[in-house]
Amino acid sequence: MKAIGYVRVSTEEQTNGVSLEAQVAKIRVWCTLHDAELVAIYRDEGISGYKGRESRPGLDTALKQVCKLKGSLVVYSLSRLARNTRETIEIGECLNTCGADLVSLSEEINTTTAAGKMVFRMLAVLAEFERDQISERTTMAMAHKRAQGHRISGQVPYGTRLASDGKTLEPEPAEQVVIEQVKALRGNGVSIRKIVATLADNGVLGRTGKPLDIAQVHRVVARA
Secondary structure (H helix, E strand, O other): OEEEEEEEEOOOHHHHOOOHHHHHHHHHHHHHHOOOEEEEEEEEEOOOOOOOHHHOHHHHHHHHHHHHHOOEEEEOOHHHHOOOHHHHHHHHHHHHHOOOEEEEOOOOEEOOOHHHHHHHHHHHHHHHHHHHHHHHHHHHHHHHHHHOOEOOOOOOOOOEEEOOOOOEEEEOHHHHHHHHHHHHHHHOOOOHHHHHHHHHHOOOEOOOOOEOOHHHHHHHHHHO
16 A cells, blocks of 8 residues: 655644654654555645645645555644545545545544544534535525515516615516416416416516526526
């Protein structure tokens, strides 16, 4: 098995944290114990973990090399690798996609083993849960703003117009008539495609001066 090491230390940690030399030493010991060929060790010195991957050239090179070798990326701890769980999972997924593995010595994570993969997948579940919570809160906030009649995007939805305050939406009478027609047709089981054709036959035009298309009618039905 071929291995690529990665070490990082921020400016603040250079005196009080785990030094680069200590991280390198532990990576070398692990490779020796596991008969792994340590091809190279890449480092980012004096760089905070709060900075993204684009600010860590050592990490970027390490990821490219380990993917090329389809080997194992060995780090002292996950805190040396990424800013948070989400970024850790993203890096792990990147390695998995290219056929490489991740080894973190402090957390004893080793995706070359079944147990290591299980632990990493548990982290992935937690990260997904966090993303779902954020999405749920965003959806609820948008629904609340919509219920209050506030504009929630750069476009004014069909059937409404921007009020004089520049923020609130109010009904557009002519378009509301069309919406009621769409709702009635859909309620009678008429397909979206047939509704589009019926509106065109009746001379109903959208804001661009063209007949409403399938996507526009779909959005009308979804908001109904």
